[in-house]
Amino acid sequence: MKQQSKEIPPFAFDESSDLPLWVQLRNRMVYLITSGFYKPGEKLPTVRKYAADLRIAYNTVNKAYMGLERDGYVTAVRGSGVFVNDSNAIMKPAPEVDALVEEFVRGCLENGMAYDDIPKMVSSCIRRMKKENEQNQR
Known part of the structure; x- marks a missing residue:
């Protein structure tokens, strides 16, 4: 007998998010x-x-x-x-990595950033670093 999957729960995308x-x-x-x-x-x-x-x-x-x-x-x-x-x-981040992320977020908050702005800044930084890395590999 073929296993059936559950119904898909409702989900609304955040159109204003920087996340794809x-x-x-x-x-x-x-x-x-x-x-x-x-x-x-x-x-x-x-x-x-x-x-x-x-x-x-x-x-x-x-x-x-x-x-x-x-x-x-x-x-x-x-x-x-x-x-x-x-x-x-499931791969879980090492406790050291988790501590680094937490320290980073606290630092951003202490410098006046809002919680919602931190992921946008990180996404922008990752895109920039990927682009630089791709250019350096050419």
Whole structure:
């Protein structure tokens, strides 16, 4: 008997966010996995179903699924679907990295930044650094 996936919970994208739609979707799915909505071993809805239900491009959902797989939240099984991994398989940042991020956020807040502006600044910095790195590799 073929395993059925759960219905897709409602989700609204933040159009004003600097985060691309696929990152917002990936983050939402991480929450659904870590909160227990999707359980280990459970099959996720297909990329096509997510795209149709959320009225977004297939490639956007596919990229979110690829990010989930890269980070260890799910495993794609060719011909069978995408399944949630056991939480022990999920990569967690080292405590040292977590402490660095927390220190960084506190520093930004102490310098007058708002919480909502910090991710925008980080995204901008990452884009700039990637671009510089790509130019240096040429």
